[in-house]
Amino acid sequence: MKKAFRKSKYSIAALLVVFVSLLIFSFFKSGKNTDDKDYNDFFLRRYSVFALNIPEKLTFAGEDVPLDHFDVREALDQELLVNTYWQSQTLLFIKRAKRDFPEIERILKENNIPDDFKYLVLAESELKNVVSPSGAVGIWQLLEGTAKDHGLEVNDNVDERYHIEKATEAASVFLNKSKELFGSWTMAAASYNMGRTGLLKQVKRQNQTDYYNLLLNDETARYIFRILAIKQIIENPQNYGFYLREKDMYYPIPSYQVRVDTSVSDFASFSEKYNINYKI
Known part of the structure; x- marks a missing residue:
């Protein structure tokens, strides 16, 4: 009798352990499902991706963009989406433009180049003094031969492709010649990317x-549309979700000129002499 009672007691205890375990498992499973649902609801409330309105009318350098052509609208839509949702890069475009555009605008105007060509610089180099795999240098991405043909000094000691004013002057000469050759500013811009030949x-x-209407390589086929998208966003940043304060912008860096009439053998010492560093 005692043995049977003891066995019954153990069975009840075992059932109780199983019941409590199932209850705990059910609680945690229910909690996990609730947590996932709440998280998903929060995500859907907070995160949205929108299609963009395509402008009804758009020009480049005073020349109409034929937005009634389906392929033109879709190409522009692609570049607007890429540049709107690559937020970090476009924010940097807007910041750098505040610093560098005034000087570029002045030189373009002096050379009778339409103001829209300042956006070409962003498409070329992001307004950074970079060197491309093909050897193009500076914000205007000039090849050595092109730079020399347009009056820039390029040698082991000096590379004026890094000089924003002189490089803009050289690019202006190239663009004016291309406009004469092709008859339109849009084609002149395309030739800047693809080359005249x-x-x-x-x-x-x-x-x-x-x-x-031309079938071109992928890079040049997208080139004008990228410039147009950059122009549209920078001129109307809030329409594309970009909000910047004046203090967020990059401004001209104070500078002064130093006359150098001999070769510099040690740029580290030269930099130290003028209280700057080698990197600058």
């Missing part, structure tokens, strides 16, 4: 002088 070859091959 390459673009002329396609003009003759396709018997077509309108950029928007």
Whole structure:
């Protein structure tokens, strides 16, 4: 009798342990499901990605963009989406433009180049003094031969492609010549990316002088649309979700000129002499 009672007691205890375990498991499972649902609801309330309105009218350098063509609208839509949702880069575009555009605008105007070409610089280099894999240098991404042909000094000691004013002057000369050759500023901009020879070859091959009707390599085919998208966003930043305060912008860096009439053998010592560092 005692043995049977003891066995019954153990069975009840075992059942109680199983019941409590199931209760705890059910509680945690229910809590996990609730947590996931709350998280998902919060995510959907807080995060949204929107399609963008395509402008009804747009120009580049005073020339109409044929937005009634489906392929043109879709190409512009692609570049607007890329540049709107690559927020970090576009924010930097806006900040750098505040610092560098005034000088570029002045030189373009002096050379009768439409103001829209300042956006070409962002498409080329992001307004950074970079060197491309092909050897193009500076914010205007000038090749050595092109730079020398347009009056810039490029040698082991000096590379004026890094000089914003002189490089802008050289680019202006190139663009004016291209406008004379192709008859439109849009084609002049395309030739800046593709090269005059390459673009002329396609003009003759396709018997077509309108950029928007030409079949070109992928980079040049996107090039004008990227410039247009950058222009649209920088001129209307809040329409694309970009909000910056004046203090967020980059401003011109105070500078002064130093006359150098001999070769500099040690730039580290030269920099130290003028209270700057080698990097600058």
